[in-house]
Amino acid sequence: MAEAHQAVAFQFTITPEGIDLQLSYQALNQIYLSGVRSWKKRFSRLRNSVIKGVYPASPSSWLFVVIAILATMYMRSDPSMGLIKMIQQHLPLSTQGQTMLSALVFSTLLWLSLILALRFCLKLLLSYHQWMFEQHGRVSNTTKVWVTLLRLLSSRKPLLYSYQTSLPHLPVPPIKDTVSRYLKSARPLLTDPEFKRMTELADRFESNLGNRLQRYLKLKALWATNYVSDWWEEYIYLRGRxxxxxxxxxxxxxxxxxxxxxxxxxxxxxxxxxxxxxxxxxxxxxxxxxxxxxxxxxxxxxxxxxxxxxxxxxxxxxxxxxxxxxxxxxxxxxxxxxxxxxxxxxxxxxxxxxxxxxxxxxxxxxxxxxxxxxxxxxxxxxxxxxxxxxxxxxxxxxxxxxxxxxxxxxxxxxxxxxxxxxxxxxxxxxxxxxxxxxxxxxxxxxxxxxxxxxxxxxxxxxxxxxxxxxxxxxxxxxxxxxxxxxxxxxxxxxxxxxxxxxxxxxxxxxxxxxxxxxxxxxxxxxxxxxxxxDVDCHVFPFREFGKGRIKKLRVSPDAFIQIGLQLAYFRDRGGFCLTYEASMTRLFREGRTETVRSCSNESCAFVRALESGEDQCRRLFKLASERHQNLYRLAMTGDGIDRHLFCLYVVSKYLGVESPFLKEVLSEPWRLSTSQTPVQQMELFDLKNHPDFISLGGGFGPVADDGYGVSYIIVGEDMINFHVSSKHSCGETVIPGVSPSFSLRGFVPQCLGVPPPFPTLVLIRYFLHF
Structure with missing residues (x-):
């Protein structure tokens, strides 16, 4: 009971001599120190609110503007073009006091206007995304000027949330572009009759209901900070039962x-x-x-x-x-x-x-x-x-x-x-x-x-x-x-x-x-x-090579791995599947994720050519990797497919209308769900002097009952860690007669090696131990 007594700040007892008051100075001291800490935090939050509220300017810049205005007035010049005199007329003070106060009011208004102008310029600069589509080492003059201006406006050390109000809002893509990209992504997964039917559904949706839903979505985008994130959080996560x-x-x-x-x-x-x-x-x-x-x-x-x-x-x-x-x-x-x-x-x-x-x-x-x-x-x-x-x-x-x-x-x-x-x-x-x-x-x-x-x-x-x-x-x-x-x-x-x-x-x-x-x-x-x-997991540190060797091929490491996963799935299941790769949209305010549909016409063409021993594999691999990189860039810059279609579906539910096209699109299973966890703070890990301090990354469960969850982290120049999950209950992801610990054996065949003319493109070896 000692802790309970210490928690009481004071006790009193009524005696014949009066009230006997006993104070617990330890408890009172704790209350005092807790209050001091609370007020320090409040002051810190207030100070940070001011600092980030005026970013990219600084609070001290107000004093500079005031001094500049007073100096010009001292030189018998009116920088306000009559506004200061108008303000003076409404101030019930002496002439000298009116002049000083009106100058302060005008300086403050001018300072706030300059902040809004700087923030608007910063927002325009952050809305430029063409830099992402330029080839590595070939930077356009426009991008060079853009980087210079962005560095100038960001020269002050920012706080964690300093950029929040300057980030652009996520744009709503044209419905025609989204439908077109969807059909292109669905083509390698559908037979000719299935694709023809899906094209007809898409055309009917685009010409009729789609435009109506799009208008509501654009209205939300004008009003909300992010037209996707709140619905995504609620309907994808919080409403799951x-x-x-x-x-x-x-x-x-x-x-x-x-x-x-x-x-x-x-x-x-x-x-x-x-x-x-x-x-x-x-x-x-x-x-x-x-x-x-x-x-x-x-x-x-x-x-x-x-x-x-x-x-x-x-x-x-x-x-x-x-x-x-x-x-x-x-x-x-x-x-x-x-x-x-x-x-x-x-x-x-x-x-x-x-x-x-x-x-x-x-x-x-x-x-x-x-x-x-x-x-x-x-x-x-x-x-x-x-x-x-x-x-x-x-x-x-x-x-x-x-x-x-x-x-x-x-x-x-x-x-x-x-x-x-x-x-x-x-x-x-x-x-x-x-x-x-x-x-x-x-x-x-x-x-x-x-x-x-x-x-x-x-x-x-x-x-x-x-x-x-x-x-x-x-x-x-x-x-x-x-x-x-x-x-x-x-x-x-x-x-x-x-x-x-x-x-x-x-x-x-x-x-x-x-x-x-x-x-x-x-x-x-x-x-x-x-x-x-039911869930089965396997973790596989791949040490034969890493991004260093992949980059020598002038190929994106992420595209390299994603194409390797397409090859692995094809060798495992004899076909292709709808593939989910998570991409971020945090270039926009309150952005979360977008889907990169990694299974493309180009990646499927490469896999088929590789399996049939054709000689044009190198060219097809290059096309597949470039296509994947372009899909990733489109997703990051707000031109993805799935979040737009998801929000259109939510609007249709609110309006009480049915769309066969949206219903079919959103019911398609993601049998291969993938995600890369990038190392974001390499400066914290000295892998040269401490090479053993390598993080394994993390993973997640399979999204579909008959599919795989694949997470990977690229560590340093020579290592890639994989996390793969599936379910024992699925006969297609479990090899009959094999113990549960070997149930992922079928996913990654003996060697995802690429035969000549690709001796260097060994994508991923067998994940499982024997």
Missing amino acids: GPIMVNSNYYGMDFLYVTPTPIQAARAGNTITALLLYRRKVNREELKPVRLRTVIPLCAAQCERMFNTTRTPGVETDVLQHWQDSEFVAVYHKGRFFRLWVYTAGRLLSPREIEHQIQRILDDLSPPQPGEEKLGALTAGERVPWFHTREQHFSSGINKRSLDSIERAAFFVTLDDEEQGMSGEDPAGNLDRYAKSLLHGKCYDRWFDKSFSIVIYKNGKSGLNAEHSWADAPTVAHLWEYTLATDAFQLGYTEDGHCKGDVDRSLPSPQRLAWDIPSEACSSLAVAQALAD
């Missing part, structure tokens, strides 16, 4: 070859500290905006909900709840939930103090309360049962208070009692188990509704599981890169593997969360377990 575990959430892995410390509590201490340091940078907007080619900014809106965010279930749709700040994290260990305070006396605990607190949790031998151990399975199962259970058992009392502690936490931490990683007698199989553990764990030892959950394993290995609705993988990858680099290279460990820093032994112990859970409350585990058992 199935489990988000495996189907939506994705994972990120630790270093491949290195574990900075084998001590679980120490790894947790540094990891939690690094994450909170990143949150501090986000709150203070000290993070540098991500910029392409060091000058073109990307939208940073997804960072706003990175921490203190939870997805809560509903009947028809879920809701994302975000809180401004939280001074604690939620921790799970061996069936128990804890609330761990990470601030004391207004300061962030040191890594060694957090390690000390984590060790207290690990040493706690108290058993789980009834129903507590598998409570997390509620977030892994169907959404509607989770909503009803929440309403019935977690809407009041201690259950609500404990649930609030989890949902309001900065993030969720699982202290896993297993060991994971590549080391051991079966490194390939260990990596597969490592991936499955991060993707779904035991189905109840993660909190899948949190924006992200950190997993620290018994042997010091780490990883994360992220909820998808609030942000896309590059945003989480940026956070994870910073965390890994800060953990290993900045915070570091002592020689015996513990965190650095001092420990305040008087810190109160982490608080056990209390529950009163009926036995029937957790009914989602069976659904989640069946889903987890």
